[in-house]
Amino acid sequence: MLGKIYGFSTNILQNFQSISLLLARLVVAYGFYDPAIKKWQDIDAIASWFGSMGIPLPTLNAYMAATTELLGVVLLTLGLFTRLISVPLMVVMVVAIMTVHLAHGFAAGDNGFEIPLYYMLFLFIFMSHGAGKFSLDYLFFEKEK
C-alpha cells in the first residue's frame, strides 16, 4: 500500500526535476555575480589579498578565480556546459573554504564555511545531474538521445 503511494507520487514529482535544477542554477549564478564583479573591479587588491593568505601565484590565481566565476554566472544561467563549469567552480569553493572560512567554523553568521559548502553541494548536483531540460545543454547535447 505504502509502496504504491510512494511509486505513484514519485511519478508525479519527477516532473519537477528540471524546474528545480533551473531554479538552483539561477540562484547559484546570482550568488557568483557579486563576488565575480568585485574581483574584476579591483583585481590588484584581490591579488594582494590572495598573496596575504599564502595562495601561490596570487595574480594568476586571482585572474583564474575571477574568470571562472564570471564564466559561471553566464554558463549556469544559460545551462551551457553546466557539468564542465561546475568542476572549476567547485575547486574555487574548496579553496575558499580552506583559505578563508574553515577557521571560522560552520555558521554563515560567523563567516564560516556554511555558504561555500552549500554552493559545493549545488555544483556537485549540477556536475552529476546536468542542467535539466530548460537549458542549452539539453538542446545541444541531450535532445536526440
Place this chain on the structure above:
Amino acid sequence: MFSKFREFYLEFSVLMNHFQSFSLLFLRLALAYGFYEPALTKWSNFSATVEWFTQLGIPFASLITFLTASFEIVAVLLLSLGLFTRFISIPLMIVMLSAILFVHIGNGFSVGENGFEIPLYYFIFLGILLSRGAGKFSLDFLFFKKEK
C-alpha cells in the same frame, strides 16, 4: 570540432551520472545537520518560540510551533536515513517558505543582514530532493525502488 567536443561532453556526462546518488546523500546529510540546531532550539525554548511566532503575526502560534518543531526534528532523522525523503520534503519546503515570508523577506537577500539567502537555498535543495528522491544510498531505495 564541435562533434568531437559533443562526444566528449556526452562521455563526461555518462561518467558523472555515477555520482548522482553521492550528491543526493551529501545533500541529505547537510540538510539534516542544518535542521538539527533550529529543531533543538525550538524544543528547548518552546514557549519562547510560541511567543516569537505570535509576535511575527503567525496564527495558531502554539500549534504551528509544535508542527514546525516536529517536522524539523523528524526531518533530521528521515533525511539522514533517506526514508520518506520526498514526503518529508513537502512540509519542510512550507516551513522554509514561511520563514522567508514571515522573518527574512524584509532584510533582503544576503545572509549577513539576516536575509532570505539560506532558507532559499534550503527551499531549492528540498525541491531537488522532492523531485529526485534520496538516491541509492537510502532506505527509500531499499524499501521502494529496489524491485523496480
